[in-house]
Amino acid sequence: MKHLLKLADLSTEEIYGILNLADQLKYERKNHIPHPHLAGKKLGMIFTKSSTRTRVSFAAGMTELGGTSEFLSDRDIQLGRGEPIKDTARVLSRYLDGIMIRTFKQSDVEDFAKNGSIPVINGLTDYCHPCQVLADLMTVREYKGSLKGLKLCFVGDGNNMANSLIVGGIKTGMEVSIACPDAYRPDAQIVQWAKENGKLTVTSDIREGAADADVMYTDVWASMGQEAEKAEREKAFRGYCIDAELMKIAKPDAMVLHCLPVHRGEEITDEVFEAHAEEIFDEAENRLHAQKAVLVKLLK
Ligand code: CP
Ligand code: NVA
Numbered sequence: 591m592k593h594l595l596k597l598a599d600l601s602t603e604e605i606y607g608i609l610n611l612a613d614q615l616k617y618e619r620k621n622h623i624p625h626p627h628l629a630g631k632k633l634g635m636i637f638t639k640s641s642t643r644t645r646v647s648f649a650a651g652m653t654e655l656g657g658t659s660e661f662l663s664d665r666d667i668q669l670g671r672g673e674p675i676k677d678t679a680r681v682l683s684r685y686l687d688g689i690m691i692r693t694f695k696q697s698d699v700e701d702f703a704k705n706g707s708i709p710v711i712n713g714l715t716d717y718c719h720p721c722q723v724l725a726d727l728m729t730v731r732e733y734k735g736s737l738k739g740l741k742l743c744f745v746g747d748g749n750n751m752a753n754s755l756i757v758g759g760i761k762t763g764m765e766v767s768i769a770c771p772d773a774y775r776p777d778a779q780i781v782q783w784a785k786e787n788g789k790l791t792v793t794s795d796i797r798e799g800a801a802d803a804d805v806m807y808t809d810v811w812a813s814m815g816q817e818a819e820k821a822e823r824e825k826a827f828r829g830y831c832i833d834a835e836l837m838k839i840a841k842p843d844a845m846v847l848h849c850l851p852v853h854r855g856e857e858i859t860d861e862v863f864e865a866h867a868e869e870i871f872d873e874a875e876n877r878l879h880a881q882k883a884v885l886v887k888l889l890k
Contacts, residue, residue: 592703592888593703593710594712594720595712595720597720597758597761598783605727608724608883608884612724612879613879615879615882619879625654625655626656627656627886628885628886628889628890629655630656631656631657631658631687632657632658632659632685632687633648633652633660633688633690633889634685635659635660635661635691635713636664637661637662637692637713638669638694639714639814641692643850643877644692644714644877647878652885654882657885675698675705679702679706680707686708687709688708688888689702691713694815696717698715699712699715709889711888716813717750718753719750719751719754721881722754722849724884725873725874725876726847728876728879729873730804730805732872732876733872737763738762739763739765741803741804742766742767742803742804743766743803743805743807744799744808744809745769745800745807745808746769746770746809747770747809747810747812747827748768748775748777748792749776749809751809751849752768752809756768756776756780756790759788760787760788760789761787765788765789766789767791767792767799768790769793769794769800771826771827771830774826776792796830797836797839801840802841803841804843804845805845806832807847807848808830809848809849809857810852810856811823811830811856827856831857834861837862846858846862846866847866847870848870850874
């Protein structure tokens with residue numbers, strides 16, 4: 591494993607290797623056992639979109655591993671004024687030991703990896719969000735004991751989260767269902783791959799999608815960069831909401847996850863969100879542990 595550009599690049603063994611190390615790092619942190627695996631290492635973090643969790647968990651994670659991090663907003667670095675990715679990659683590779691990028695185009699992250707000489711971590715693109723899903727898998731395993739054979743239902747937009755959940759779920763032996771409007775289905779190539787490699791259903795019927803699910807998952811109707819489509823999306827997604835009624839169709843002990851930030855009253859009711867807040871904020875915490883594992887695997 592040289593980079594984390596998308597989960598499709600990882601084998602099932604590599605995914606479990608990250609999850610196991612994440613569990614170990616979480617245990618060490620909880621018990622105040624130092625784990626300075628990246629002493630002296632430097633991570634750059636390029637953001638062309640907003641972030642709370644990704645930014646702070648990567649920065650805190652590098653500190654806990656004995657390294658340092660540098661926040662690079664596109665408003666401040668020359669990339670935002672048009673310096674090409676390929677030049678930025680070649681320059682930053684001379685200073686840093688690794689780079690995390692949150693941006694719009696998946697091809698920008700891939701171009702950075704191609705032109706630079708340091709590990710690249712995808713901190714979210716329009717196409718996928720691998721770091722989030724590693725934390726999600728870690729959280730499901732904590733609560734349910736194992737992943738294989740569980741059913742995960744994602745309700746809402748066939749967006750970056752849906753794409754990564756399909757890949758991560760199928761690679762770990764879960765059954766995945768995506769309940770979304772027909773016009774907002776996940777990436778067609780990912781859907782095809784998933785159908786060839788595991789059990790995936792894509793349906794516009796949320797009740798069909800949620801039936802007997804072990805894990806219910808949702809995300810915002812309008813992602814970063816889609817602000818102009820807000821009104822249109824509110825119309826298209828009305829009803830694609832995890833509420834108490836839908837939870838009755840899932841398994842009685844189903845857990846609920848959300849990558850956050852949440853729009854209460856849109857993709858999930860306040861009632862269901864708060865009833866599952868413990869799981870959802872454990873999931874947010876696990877970003878830290880899962881990403882520390884990724885950092886150790888790539889930068890050590
Ligand atoms: N879930 C997630 O990636 O959160 P941020 O946008 O706050 O980083
Ligand atoms: N789909 C959301 C995820 C945020 C973590 C977005 O891209 O804005």
